[in-house]
Amino acid sequence: MFSHRVLKSVASSTFRAFSQHGKAPDMADGNAHLLVTNVRNRLRQIVGASTNWKDHQQALAERILLSKHLANSQEELPAKTMKESEIEVHLPLGTQRSVREKYLNVHNSVRFGRILEDLDSIAVLICYSHTWNKELERSPLSIVTALVDKIDMRRNIIYPDCDIKFTGHVTWVGKTSIEAKMHMTQFHDGAYTPVLDATFVMVARDPENKRAAFVNPLKLESPEEEKIFQQGEINKKRPCSSTHSTQKRLAFGVGFFPKAIWMEDAKLKGLEICHPQERNIFNRIFGGFLMRKAYELGWANACAFAGCRPMLVAVDDIMFRKPVEIGSLLMLSSQVCYTEEHHVQVRVHTEVLDPLTRQHDTTNVFHFTFQVEKPVPAVVPQSYGESMLYLDGKRHFDETMKSQ
Template sequence: RLCALGKGQLTPGRGLTQGPQNPKKQGIFHIHEVRDKLREIVGASTNWRDHVKAMEERKLLHSFLAKSQDELPPRRMKDSYIEVLLPLGSEPELREKYLTVQNTVRFGRILEDLDSLGVLTCYMHNKIHSAKMSPLSIVTALVDKIDMCKKSLSPEQDIKFSGHVSWVGKTSMEVKMQMFQLHGDEFCPVLDATFVMVARDSENKGPAFVNPLILESPEEEELFRQGECTLIFLPPNAVWMENSKLKSLEICHPQERNIFNRIFGGFLMRKAYELGWATACSFGGSRPFVVAVDDIMFQKPVEVGSLLFLSSQVCFTQNNYIQVRVHSEVASLQEKEHTTTNVFHFTFMSEKEVPLVFPKTYGESMLYLDGQRHFNSMSGPATVRKDYLWNP
């Protein structure tokens, strides 16, 4: 179906074929029902005081988790297809929640609704008819893409969302969603979104298997192929950032104290440098030498007797250079809470070209960009003779 969005502009709908254009003639969710349905599926309460009890009850759902994906029945794309109505026009009392000061629709609210819709869609795909609650904890892993077909939305016309699972892995799912707004008697497309969700166990402590997907038409095969293309594949001569970590633990003995009876700052820098050097050595496969140290800030003094936890990670590489970030945190014997004391940034050069590092998560992406910034702040390329190499 094509719907005119502007003068001379036609945009085809994507995803599964849409149902009737009048939402009142079919059973679809109201936007308020989405959150209620999610609470029902996971057994969550609207009262915070009941949270602990609800989490204890979810532990009992472990027995419903599949040991392998082969145990789960396959599902079709249309099994997870749902539609949700956001009646901004027909329910003016709802409109206030979605209005900006410029009398337009708040896009942040739309993002919230898309996220809830994506989670509910995945629960529909993995529905267990013999259980009232789902043993899965489904969370958003990635917002792959959101394409707007229209610059602004009218706050006085109803909006309809639709979504379905379009790709399935072992423990992850891709959800295709569309948003339409009423123009006259027609719902016209205004937004396309692709989210990637992951399934965790009932306590959200580990991955869980999801139902496989059956493809019933060439259109569904194409959607599935597009889903595979959104996956992050590691290119040749590259390493995931999560596989470049080293950790160490130091007991802060009195012999390392300074004249003020705190742990000597030089001791902290030495230990951080040695761990960073070992990380670069292990990653690059040769003995590296340091070419730059950047931005060491002492955020908190370290008391004698504390436990010092150091974690090191390669966060950026280029040619022979290895950018290493070392995070230092301390825990006293009386308190179990860890507190950050320092973050160290070291730039090493290896004797040979090193692999690229690739982030997987949002947090790793932020570390990658920060590492790149510290690397670019280096004054210039290093040229150091081998007989002048610095070792720990």
């Protein structure tokens, strides 16, 4: 028999070993937990989505039959608590080298675009956890991302060889919409430290994703939950900055700004062909993929503009205006729209082009705030449209700085 002192010494040594290599004890072999790599498979099981593209039409036909299980009113659905939607998802960067390779960037850090993909999938799973009916084998709801309200970075460095944990739950519910908050922490120096906080707003639709569907109301169990819910109410009433218009027009030129650059010269564009590989469980392009591509283009633009590596500070007001169909041409355009000292505000506009009809449709507008190591030149608008982008960029930047 080992003595208590010996067992304690062994446990302490094991913990130090994990700490040195960024491997969290709760992600050690033999511990049961949900991995990021399993989240999308779990979602496919919940809705009965096909795993092969060639079978997607049959899967859709089967999902249409689930419409009979939709509630006719929210009152028909049982209230759920915040705890019922709580989930914990692990990303074993320190434990599994094969996973690490997918997330590694050239700067020996983590590709944040991959993190955006993971957050989007986890937010959907949180909402399905809230609406899950144990009596049904599959959910009749199509839950999709409507808005990324805010992503606040708590730490700029994400280590590529340290385990990551995502936690989250539903924080607000309307008739057909759900707000989910998530927290990302990373195991480093023997403890989990905060990396980011994210707020997503999801909407529920029918199995064909054509009309709104009711979701379970939220049952509040404590004053703390009441406070969280009230913040969700405030977020709902707050208009998105990206949709806020202004009539003020700027009239200035480069002469007012030393080392200034015209906004026209601070653009970067890209194009993606939307292949079936990037589809979501409803056979449209995965929202996380769109966020990753927009982030990477915005980051590249900020890097080229500043001449040094930018660090993400915040993401906000990502509105999903239109689903992106398989086979579309995704056109991305990034614009440095505002700068201040060591910060660069980048707006990325995405639209789809149907190659057969040649119809253009805006799908998303993204707003990223970056910080760089040296002061950057000012950007100056020349046209009325650029002036509006400048004011909108300043508004996003000011809101981000208030929350830091």
